[in-house]
Amino acid sequence: METFRTYDPGDYYDELIDANGNPRPGSQLLVDKIESLPPGDLAMRQSAAEAMLLKMGITFNVYGRDEGTEKIMPFDIIPRIVSGSDWQQIESGLKQRIFALNEFIQDVYNDKKILKDKVVPEDLVLTSRTYRRECEGFTPPRGIWCHVTGTDLVRDRDGRFYVLEDNLRCPSGVSYVLENRQVLKRTFPQVFEASRVRPVDDYPSNLLKVLEHLAPDHVQSPTIGVLTPGIYNSAYFEHSFLSQQMGVELVEGRDLVVSDGFVHMLTTKGLKRVDVLYRRIDDDFIDPEVFRPDSLLGVKGLIGVYKAGRIAMANAPGTGIADDKVIYAYVPKIIKYYTGEEAILPNVPTYICRNDQDRAYVLAHLDQLVVKAANESGGYGMLVGPHASETERAAFAGKIAAEPRNYMAQPTISLSRVPTIVGDRIEGRHVDLRPYVLFGEEIYVQPGGLTRVALTRGSLVVNSSQGGGSKDTWVL
């Protein structure tokens, strides 16, 4: 096994190794440990970790394939290490950002001040596919809309963190953070202990507090449920895991009915009222009476009960407006507008295709840019210009010209890398970072988050549906 002695950090920011090939301050212990292992030992630890994940049944389904394509999320045992000072910036930046986005959502559905002040173009908001007219004039319990957020951060060659994307609807992946940690504690027990890594395990109890905080005042001990689309959903494991960890019910749409103005579960002993739902079903599917009528996943009448204040939901319907990828470009202005502060975490520079000048630039530089549709997720609906073929680029140019409002473009970021086991070598692979933020009585940022890694050499796409894997993230 080649080890760090021959490792080449390359022309990128490497999270563990500095430009001179020396371990960064927090990585010394880990690098020493890996160096000291007998040949073959690292590979053995890697396969032991994979076996553990398979045995635990931590698998996801890939869409559009037959049964049997269930895979474990590829996992690499070399952790990504984040220094305390880097983390401080991330944490305060995320708190600021989520606070401002929550204000923004409340504002656009109610007073629309930010639109009247022309900070964000009104038509941009009103034409967003994730803008929910049904939410106009509504204020959710405690004024909180985005209870659970997963914000995607990347680190460029300059060593700075940037926000790549906000996920305010149903961000997934936190269960991997918790399970990866379980596995890694057993993989490198001594290093883990000696490195004094901040714990991530209190996420479920913090989530539970957030959900309890939403319950109507008159309810003493609220009945809480995690609403899942069911076992065929790619994140089903996570839904089940979180409900188990919180000790709350895991329900599907078909387990719930609206009756007498409340939402009830069908139990073996009749109906039981539900007070709070952590829903992992998109707005579109949540209530066939209000949104997509063909949805079989949701609950008829749920939105009515919700608006009457008789059930709380996290995240609130309508939050998607704040993670529209075009509105994203305005987030630094949104932060400034609601907090008076400059954004602590900068955005990646973004070209907005509905602006003529930007669009002309984008169309002329498709081979250098990453283009994204406003409302797709999971790495779908996206063009990575430098890696795309001429035909793919032409096809995308057509889409952009046809529907400019729906697209934005960003320069290709040289994502930072982390040493990763590839066969019997250690090579650098590109990563991003998705920390999870909970908004309850206060805003909590889980110290860690999901480090997604593009396992293919040179690839910048980290999504699990596109061949990405994950790593444990150690915040010191």
Added chain:
Amino acid sequence: MLSRVANSIYWMCRYIERAENVARFISVNLNLLLDMPSEKGKHWEPLVMITGDQDRFEKSSPDYNQEAVIRFLTFDRTYPNSILSCLAAARENGRSIREIISSEMWEHLNNFYLELAGNGSLTMALEDPHRFFKIIQMRSHLFTGLMDSTMSHGEAWNFARIGMMMERADKTSRILDVKYFMLLPQADLVNTPIDNIQWTAVLKSASAFEMYRKEHHHITPRKVAGFLIFDSQFPRSIRHCIAKAQTCLHRISGSPPGSANNLAEKRLGRLKADLEYTDIDEVVDHGLHEYLDGLQTRLNQVDGAIGTTFFNLTPLIETSTNEQ
């Protein structure tokens, strides 16, 4: 608890018990072959008869030989009662209630399925079937043991037990029924050594041989049937299974034994009383096959009543949404 969850745990256990019983049938047949003069094909057909799915089998293979039957009953994914299909179904049910069962149970079930679905298992089943089917049975026992010792004996556990007991009662009745069917036209074999071996095999497929010997010493068809239907102590006898299922049912509803608050309790209570106040002589006079047939119908009715009382069955929906 959620009706859907109760339904899933009930079926998870039924499927595991079903898989175990298929392995039992095959195991015993393998043993039987060692003791009997070979008559090609004859020994494998009853196995498919137990399941009642001869038509299905004959579509995939014209010949009841060992390999074809083992492939069909163990690995055929298109046949819903094969061991592999049962375990896949058990696992899907288990997956949908992971937050209810213990992680020991889930991990064991997951592993049980993955290994059976893995590459080496068909080869092993054909080359070393004795060991292979023993392992299947032991894994099922391990699951039951894990369930008993790592999961609270609350409502979910009671539903699990009912599923297991209903399935076991059904399978015991089928084992008996097939033996009856097979020997009926061969009256000349009655009380011959071959007949004895076959009744012994019936006992063994229900793990009942030693226990029967302690109770009755000599093997007679009447006593074997009586033991497997009416014995109150033996854990695979139909009467015992029904009594255990009833206890669990009353724990769920909280109604005292001897009363009945819902359709499931009424039907199960009646069935149990009949088993308590009937003996094997009456059954034989009436016709064993007719009796077992009636019993299976009544088991199905109890199953149906449990469904309408607790599960509010609605069809399963395949789903997907966009997770971010």
